[in-house]
Amino acid sequence: MKQFLLLLLLIPFLVRAQAPSLRGQVLDADGRPVPFASVAVPVLTQGTTADDNGRFSLPGLPAGAQQVQVSAVGYATTTAAVTIPAAKALIIRMKAEGKALAEVVITGVGRATEIRRSPVPIAAMSGKEIRLNANSNAIDAAVRGIPGLSAVTSGPNISKPFIRGLGYNRVLTMFNGLRQEGQQWGDEHGIEVDGYGVDRVEVVKGPASLLYGSDAVAGVVNLIPALPRGADGELHGEALAEYQGVNGLIGNSLAFNYQKNGFQASLRGSRRQAHDYRNPVDGLVYSTGFREVQVTGMVGVRKQWGGAHLWLSTYDDRQEIPDGSRDSLSRRFTRQVFEANADDIKDRPLVSDHELNSYGIGNSRQRIQHYRAFGTTEVRFGPGELRALLGVQQNHRQEFNHPTDPTQPGLDLQLTTVNYQARYLFDAVKGYEFTVGANGMNQDNRHLNATTFPIPPYRLFDLGGFGLVKKAFGALELTGGLRYDTRHVRWNNFYAGPNPANGFDQAVGPGAPDAILKFTDFSRTYTGVSASLGGSYPLGEKLVLRANIARGYRAPNVPEIGSNGLDPGAHIVYLGNPGFTPEFNVQEDIGLLYKSPDFEGSVEAFYNHVNNFIYQAKQYDAQGQPLRDPVGNSTYQFQQAAADLYGGEVAFNIHPTALPWVSLRTGAALVIGLNQNPELRALVGTAGRYLPLIPAPSSRSEIRFTAPERTSTPFTASYLRFTVDATAAQNRFYAVDGAETRTPGYVLCGLGVGTSLRTKGGREAVQLVLQGDNLFNVAYQAHLNRLKYFEYYTASPSGQLGIFSPGRNLSVKVVVPF
Secondary structure (H helix, E strand, O other): OHHHHHHHHHHHHHOOOOOOOEEEEEEEOOOOEOOOOEEEEHHHOEEEEOOOOOEEEEOOOOOEEEEEEEEOOOEOOEEEEEEEOOOOOEEEEEOEOOOOOOOEEOOOOOOOEEHHHOOOOEEEEEHHHHHOOOOOOHHHHHHHHOOOEEEEEOOOOOEEEEEOOEOHHHEEEEEOOEEOOOOOOOOOOOOOOOHHHEEEEEEEEOOOHHHHOOOOOOEEEEEEEOOOOOOOOOOEEEEEEEEEOOOOEEEEEEEEEEEEOOEEEEEEEEEEEEOOOEEOOOEEOOOOOEEEEEEEEEEEEEEOOEEEEEEEEEEEEEEEOOOOOEOOOOOOEEOOOOOHHHOOHHHOOEOOHHHHHOOOOOOOEEEEEEEEEEEEEEEEOOOEEEEEEEEEEEEEEEEEOOOOOOOOOOEEEEEEEEEEEEEEEEOOEOOEEEEEEEEEEEEEEEEOOOOOOOOOOEEEEEEEEEEEEEEEEOOEEEEEEEEEEEEEEEEOOEEEEEOOOOOOEEEEOOOOOOOEEEEOOEEEEEEEEEEEEEEEEEOOOOEEEEEEEEEEEEOOOHHHHHOEEEEOOOOEEEEOOOOOOOEEEEEEEEEEEEEOOOEEEEEEEEEEEEEEEEEEEEOEOOOOOEOEOOOOOEEEEEEEEEEEEEEEEEEEEEOOOOOOOEEEEEEEEEEEEEEEOHHHHHHHHHHHOEOOOOOOOEEEEEEEEEOOOOOOOOEEEEEEEEEEEEEOOEOOOOOHHHOOOOEOOEEEEEEEEEEEEEOOOOOEEEEEEEEEEOOOOOOOOOOOEHHHHOOOOOOOOOOOOOOOOOOOEEEEEEEEEO
16 A cells, blocks of 8 residues: 555656646736736646736646636636647636636546536536635535535534435545545534635536446535645745634634645645534524544645645544433523433433533534545556546544443444545547546444444445546537446444443453344445436537436445444434345436626536435334334434435526626525335325425525725725525425424525735735624524434424524634735
């Protein structure tokens, strides 16, 4: 492993040649220089910053066609195609006001391409837009700007991405191309990525199994960190500070980057802490605070024939676990002090005001430590380019749920994953662009010092190969491909028994006193075929039609086939089914994208049929009462049936050229999920008509006023914006056994203002962002907020059950680039 990572870094040094460079200048629409614009080649992970006259130089680029992306505060992100080496300096002209539909993306396609010409539905959100919001985490940031993307939440710092109504192991989350592996099966298991370091988010909305294999049947979320920027030989970076009032969040981040003669390096350290969040119904919600620290570093080279980069990161999060217990009359939160049978949930002590306002992490908590090391390389080799990735990551997750012994974890899992992938992109031959590749992973998941064992310790091997071809027939561009996957999962007999030292359960051998066989040995291989065919066709200069049909594949995850116990953080007892077969889905997409100087818009629709869809169903005893353990945790068993999902998204951006200082943006999404289980429908009727965890119809609108640039003032990129997030009532919910209930609609308003101060030389010195969300302190419950169902009573004095979502949040963010 170490030798291979070292080889990835050394490959470019083996090629001795003079690397060509790309020179150019960035100008505005009137021909004036745009100072300090960011110039990057995203697919090569290389970038620089223009000088005060807009001039730039990118050395060490490989020969061939590339897409250059240029961004600057107050201007639309611009892309340009260039062939390297270039005969003359490149002139790039930028327009005031941001645009989105023409951005270059690399996720979900074989090569860098524009969103407008990609056959698969892809959306992107820039780091500039991410910085304007008060985000709880990296996924929360993406949800705000990409219609069709939603999240299941468990408090302010845990968000799991859902794409068009599907989530968990159906959405593949990646960090700069490395698939994120950190126990994604759990409701309360968040994404271990530093949100301050995310410079761009790319989302594939639809089956992406062709390129990535199992676990991408719903799509992909790729969180991309910032490229090193700045002139050669200069150290650059930023210092960031943030405060959010709804939970007292204090965030800090410090980043450095450097590049010279093709050498690149970056380093970022971040820390965030928050106490319990507040809303107008519950006041401060007990046990929702957190404290996290992240460090991410990169070192690499970029030369004529390619490049290589090594990424290292560490993530440490201490996250409180709420359970929603409270006094029946006062509705004040209470806390557990006794174990299991000795605990009376209706007779717990009240939580003090000091505890609610404290930044300290309580006894009911989880700790997640996530480490990554991965290398990437892109090398010119023969008639094309070889791209490879090799990485190892380890996720150590502990959930502490023993009030009489706060240092003893209930859940204690260590997941080690080795990821590998290689992709070869052939040079175009008679207009055909071929890509072939393979990727997969090897996993080892173990219980350490645990007392509860919801899933078995297992080993997993996964490998798949694919081929992709792209060809233009005049204006029509077609892309298609085929893939085959195999995944082997196994575990041995696993026994649990009492620990005489503390009375809790522990892992034991088969001959130990009172040993219970918790998991029976299991070994099975899953296989699947994925395919995709799509194309795009311009209907004139401004309108593009695109369509795609794709078949996705997902092997059942280990909790779905092997669960047999309590997940302490979810407060649910899970039961799996080892007889499950893989999920297969076929999704059809069609979209229209329009672009003019004054208006951009898109309309997309989809239909998704899933065979062998896996979901959870609450279990009941012979008397018809919900199965609960002594503490009140419900029991759910996984089920499998067919399902249909359909819906779409609408987005537009109005930015009149006659009024360059104003823009209006709107995005809306609708998903309807139908459970096609005839036996269930016959048994429970309309209660089983819909799928669980389907987001309510929603829209987000923003009007933004941007002040004209004036060289006579020290202020630049000043703006004022109003936002309206409207969510309709969710009347299409999975009502079997009371698993879900109707969720009323709500409207949240926001107000933001920001500006940047610049030095006399024109360089940005300080960026200031003031943001207010849920300005009118609306009491609401998001349908995908798990805390909505944290309730132990059937009625309350106020008539309001469950925990409500965060209330008014006033925040400030200061960024000092250097």
